Amino acid sequence: MANCRWRRALAGLLAGVSLSVLAVMGSTVPAAASEGGPAFVTHYVQRGETVWKISRKYGVPMEDIVQLNRLPSASVVWAGTYLAIPRIDRYDIYTVRRGDTLFKIAGAYGLTAAELQQANALAGDLILPGQRLIVPLGGSTGAPSGGNAAPAPAPAPSRPQAGGAGVRATDYELRLLAQMVEAEAAGEPYVGKVAVAAVILNRVKSPLFPDTVADVLFEPYQFEPVLNGTFWQEPSAESWQAAIDAVTGWDPTGGALYFWNPVKSGYQPFLESRPSAGWIGNHRFAY
Numbered sequence: 001m002a003n004c005r006w007r008r009a010l011a012g013l014l015a016g017v018s019l020s021v022l023a024v025m026g027s028t029v030p031a032a033a034s035e036g037g038p039a040f041v042t043h044y045v046q047r048g049e050t051v052w053k054i055s056r057k058y059g060v061p062m063e064d065i066v067q068l069n070r071l072p073s074a075s076v077v078w079a080g081t082y083l084a085i086p087r088i089d090r091y092d093i094y095t096v097r098r099g100d101t102l103f104k105i106a107g108a109y110g111l112t113a114a115e116l117q118q119a120n121a122l123a124g125d126l127i128l129p130g131q132r133l134i135v136p137l138g139g140s141t142g143a144p145s146g147g148n149a150a151p152a153p154a155p156a157p158s159r160p161q162a163g164g165a166g167v168r169a170t171d172y173e174l175r176l177l178a179q180m181v182e183a184e185a186a187g188e189p190y191v192g193k194v195a196v197a198a199v200i201l202n203r204v205k206s207p208l209f210p211d212t213v214a215d216v217l218f219e220p221y222q223f224e225p226v227l228n229g230t231f232w233q234e235p236s237a238e239s240w241q242a243a244i245d246a247v248t249g250w251d252p253t254g255g256a257l258y259f260w261n262p263v264k265s266g267y268q269p270f271l272e273s274r275p276s277a278g279w280i281g282n283h284r285f286a287y
Contacts, residue, residue, distance in 0.1 A: 183225035192281035197246035
């Protein structure tokens with residue numbers, strides 16, 4: 001299962017799902033639309049980094065990083081994961097409750113649903129209970145007030161470049177891709193098999209992941225079949241064809257970087273927080 005770490009599962013159990021509004025900054029100022037795209041940037045956690053160091057780098061309170069990313073505490077963060085970091089001066093962090101809609105939440109803050117969707121880089125209007133949303137309040141969407149904060153990296157796009165075209169795969173890597181399709185999606189519909197292969201190719205094209213198919217597949221702790229050995233089974237003819245279709249440019253996910261089966265992997269805090277790319281078969285996909 002992509003990105004299925006036992007530590008993240010433990011974090012989800014410790015963090016739980018809050019059903020309350022978490023007002024963290026500027027709650028007394030009038031709401032204002034987000035200007036110029038997402039209200040957050042994506043930070044890749046390096047070995048040795050802490051929430052404190054990251055908070056100093058961006059000039060954002062530690063508790064905001066903890067709440068937005070559903071970390072169990074400010075002392076728990078894992079190298080190799082990604083954190084959403086607010087990039088605007090004033091905002092609320094809202095926890096989606098059962099029955100909420102983007103329209104309903106946006107209206108309560110004097111925003112439009114489109115503005116709230118843009119601020120959170122959502123690919124659609126689907127939101128789930130427990131999901132965190134950044135709600136822009138009065139102020140600009142420039143760098144957070146912190147004075148000496150380092151320049152923030154560009155936010156992860158909500159829809160990365162689609163399709164496998166442009167990714168070079170050797171015969172060996174094509175076989176590896178087919179093996180992963182077989183291991184992860186043997187019981188899925190054909191389009192679901194292509195989707196799994198497409199996610200791997202999208203990672204190759206993304207600056208957030210390694211640059212070759214083999215390096216993406218063998219990146220530590222990313223794919224459960226590599227950890228449990230099921231990756232090495234012989235791929236079926238359908239899995240081979242799905243790998244080929246993905247390499248030649250078919251991407252049913254529209255650029256997704258993550259997939260998981262919620263029935264098998266349970267609640268995944270990090271994956272659930274990513275912009276949704278929808279369901280294909282039993283797999284959920286996210287950007």
